Structure formats: structure tokens, C-alpha cells
């Protein structure tokens with residue numbers, strides 16, 4: 363950690379769900395993260411914004427166990443989960459809809475959804491949850507038997523989110539859910555995210571579309587070349603001249 | 613006509629054995645995108661395990677139904693364990709390394725097994741081929757005319773076992789929770805882990821199934837050939853690999869069709885041309901298929917993931 367993080371606005375106090383301290387990630391000789399510090403409270407939506415290559419995806423990957431950090435500490439619900447493998451974090455309430463959507467194109471839409479509930483055995487509840495996803499995204503019901511690879515980009519993103527929700531996570535990590543989507547589809551997806559958050563789910567949201575992310579987030583972090591340079595509540599960040607200049611194109 | 617029918621039967625019988633070995637290649641390729649060149653040699657080790665079991669059982673017991681079942685169980689179980697160990701200690705540490713690294717390791721293991729088994733120390737059998745005991749007494753299952761066409765019991769058995777296993781595998785891959793996990797791991801094991809799938813375990817189990825199948829196939833081959841030798845794995849493995857590629861590697865029914873096709877073609881070449889042409893024709897077909905349909909008969913050429 364070099365310079366101090368500039369903090370704007372108040373943060374509503376909440377019990378912590380996820381904490382990340384001094385997180386470093388290397389890809390071979392390349393250092394992608396240089397000591398990221400952030401946290402997500404219970405029921406909170408936290409946005410992580412930053413330019414391309416800032417380290418947003420690497421942060422999510424380290425949190426969900428897709429890659430091993432080279433230094434730092436990550437806790438989930440008070441327990442140290444640093445370096446734990448991804449498949450062991452799912453039963454602890456972690457869901458990660460990764461960059462590029464990560465659907466399985468060689469499986470049907472239904473099979474993709476079934477994999478979202480892979481670790482669950484409460485058949486009746488799963489069916490009810492799936493029914494809910496079909497209500498949120500009716501197109502998935504129509505396409506149930508189709509190979510997921512035949513869906514449009516927007517439909518794939520809906521599938522990725524519906525699948526992540528089917529594990530009934532406490533914490534949902536989303537990597538650029540709006541990327542490449544038509545405004546209407548983005549609208550649908552963000553409406554859904556607001557709904558699941560209202561029902562208590564915490565969300566760590568990575569977006570290049572800073573306006574979209576910050577207007578829905580309770581709190582936000584700005585990442586620059588592997589470090590958090592600014593933090594603050596969503597509204598304060600949206601109004602800050604630096605953020606407006608660098609990320610909102612003003 | 614009778615001759616044609618006989619060749620057809622012999623070719624199918626040979627093809628079913630290739631098919632069982634090809635299924636292992638194709639399964640492992642399916643989940644790992646790795647051509648497990650040691651697969652044929654694992655099969656060879658399985659045959660020796662069966663050989664040792666038959667020897668331990670003695671001349672009388674080895675021919676009983678229970679004896680044969682025991683021989684198959686020991687060989688298949690032992691090979692599953694061997695496959696597990698190879699995956700765990702040779703391939704898993706290389707999972708995140710370039711694919712070429714694992715491929716070269718596979719070739720290394722193949723040589724270590726096929727040449728290691730030619731040593732004459734300890735339990736190793738030495739280079740000379742040995743006669744494989746007749747644990748299944750060959751009997752004529754069907755005779756047409758004045759012995760114009762003869763179908764042997766082991767031919768029927770191989771065919772039934774191969775078809776049964778293929779149907780079973782197809783069911784496992786497409787109808788079960790484990791199969792769904794396998795297909796997810798096959799596409800992207802990092803994302804599969806995000807679903808809570810224990811990817812290492814899925815890969816290990818796949819290896820074990822493939823290796824067990826190979827041992828079963830190897831025993832059928834040894835029974836037909838009445839011999840076992842340290843180099844049999846290289847030869848049969850290569851043929852099965854060709855079969856899997858012809859069918860479209862990674863594709864379960866494709867492997868079986870490719871293997872049956874190969875078995876038939878080889879039989880007809882030997883029957884109507886000359887046995888020296890057999891391997892040339894087999895590889896010629898491989899090249900032809902790859903030229904016309906690079907993904908194999910059933911495979912699709914998938915865009916390489918980045």
C-alpha cells in the first residue's frame with residue numbers, strides 16, 4: 363500500500379461479510395494486484411470500478427478461489443478463506459458469475475441451471491428457485507432445451523446470473539454483467555440485481571460502466587493499476603469530479 | 613459370400629476390442645484435452661495383472677466363472693488404481709502448464725511402462741512374450757454350413773461387453789449428475805469449480821474409469837491373441853488412438869464407430885489383400901478422414917478457447 367485511499371461520503375454501518383486486506387496477485391512476473399483492501403457488508407451492494415487492466419477481474423478471481431493470491435487475507439463471514447479452492451467456497455455462500463459469462467455452451471440451458479444447484483439436494487426448493495429465475499428471465503424457460511451456446515449474448519448473461527443465484531449465495535460476485543448488452547437487457551438484469559439485493563443478498567459488482575454500477579451501489583471502490591485509490595458511497599463517488607472526469611467521460 | 617461374412621464377424625470382434633481402449637482415450641481427452649499416450653501401456657499392465665491373478669488361481673480355478681470374474685476385477689481395479697496414481701502424480705501437477713508438457717509426460721510414462729516391463733528384475737516379466745492362459749475356453753457359438761462361417765463365444769462376448777459399456781458410458785455422460793459435471797469440466801474446469809464441482813475428483817474418476825476399461829479390453833485382446841507382452845500396449849494403444857481420432861476424439865459413440873470401422877478394414881485388408889498392408893491402410897484412412905473431416909467423423913472442430 364503506497365498512498366492513502368481518498369474516502370468520500372459516509373458508509374452505512376453493516377456487519378462485514380467479505381473483507382479483503384493487502385491482496386496481491388501475480389501472473390508469473392506480472393503483478394496484477396498490489397495490495398487491494400476492500401470489504402462488503404451484509405446486504406450491501408459494492409461496486410468496483412476502474413479502467414481496463416486495473417485488476418478488477420483479478421480481485422474477483424482471488425476472492426472466489428479461481429486463483430491463489432500471492433499475499434493478503436480474505437475472510438468470508440468472519441472465517442479466513444485465503445487460498446481456498448473455488449469449489450469449497452460455493453457451500454460457504456460464494457457465487458461468481460465470471461468475466462465472459464462462463465456458461466457451458468456444450469450443455470443445454472437446463473443443464474447449466476442444474477449445475478448452478480450442483481451442491482444442493484433440496485429438490486423441491488431447487489424447483490421453486492428455478493421457477494423464480496424463469497419469472498425473472500422468461501426467455502430462459504423458452505430456451506430450456508437448447509444448447510446454451512445458441513443463446514444471444516444477453517440471454518447468456520441472464521443464464522449466467524440465474525445460474526449463480528441457484529446456489530443461493532450470500533455473496534454474489536459479478537464481472538461486467540452489462541458488457542456488450544443492449545440497454546433494455548442491461549435494465550432487466552440490473553432490476554433483477556436490485557430485487558435479489560432487497561431480499562438480502564450481498565453483491566460485489568465489477569463494471570466498466572461506472573455510472574450504472576455506482577447508481578445502484580451502496581458503496582464503491584476505484585481501482586487503478588492494482589490498487590484502490592478511492593472509495594466512498596455510491597452517490598459521493600458519482601458526484602466526485604475525479605470520478606466524473608476519469609470514468610464518466612466528463 | 614460365406615468368406616465375406618466370416619471376415620465381417622472377425623473384423624467386428626477385433627473392432628470391439630479397439631473400441632474399449634478407444635473409449636478410454638476419448639474420455640480422458642474429453643475432460644482434460646490430453647492425449648493420454650500411456651493409455652495403451654496401462655492396458656498392458658492390466659493384462660499382466662490378470663495374468664498374475666490367473667497364475668495365482670491355478671489351472672483349474674482360472675477357468676471357472678468365478679475365476680474369470682476375479683481375473684477381470686483384479687485387472688480392472690488394479691488399472692483404475694494405476695490410472696489414478698498416474699493422473700495424481702504425473703498429470704495433475706502439470707494441469708496449468710502448457711498442454712505440450714503433459715503430452716510429453718504421457719509419452720514418457722508410456723515408454724517407462726513398456727520398457728520398464730521388459731526388465732527382468734523383481735516382479736517385472738521380462739521382454740519375452742508369454743502365453744496367456746485360456747481362461748475362456750474358445751467354443752463355437754454359431755456354425756453356419758460346413759464350417760463356412762464360425763462365430764466364437766469370445767467374439768460374441770467382446771461385442772456384448774463393448775456395446776454394453778458404450779451404452780453405459782453414454783448414459784453416464786449425458787444422463788447423470790456426474791456426467792453433467794464431466795462435461796462442464798471438459799469445457800472449462802475453472803468455471804466448473806465455481807459451480808462447486810470438485811474438478812480434481814471428476815478428472816481422477818474419469819481416469820480411473822478409462823483405465824479400468826482399458827484393462828478389460830486388454831484381457832479380451834490377450835484371450836484372443838493367447839499372448840501377453842510388454843509392447844502390446846504400444847501397438848493396441850496406437851490403433852485405438854487412431855480409432856478414436858477417426859470417430860472424433862472426445863465423442864463416445866464416435867470412438868466405437870471408428871474402432872469397428874478400423875477392425876473391419878484391417879480384417880478385409882488382411883483377408884483380400886496382404887497382411888503387410890494392414891497398418892498402412894489403417895493410417896491411410898486416418899489421414900484421409902483428417903483431410904476431409906479434421907474433427908473426425910462425428911467430431912466438430914471446436915474453436916480453440918483462449
Ligand SMILES: Nc1ncnc2c1ncn2[C@@H]1O[C@H](COP(=O)(O)OP(=O)(O)O)[C@@H](O)[C@H]1O
Pocket residue numbers: 389392393394412413414415416417418419420421
Ligand atoms: N491470465 C493472465 N496472464 C497474465 N496477465 C494477466 C492475466 N490476466 C490478467 N492479467 C494482467 O493483470 C492486470 C489486471 O487484469 P484484470 O484483473 O483482468 O483487469 P480488469 O478486469 O480490471 O480489466 C492486467 O495488466 C492484465 O494484463
Ligand SMILES: [Mg+2]
Pocket residue numbers: 418419420461
Ligand atoms: Mg476484467
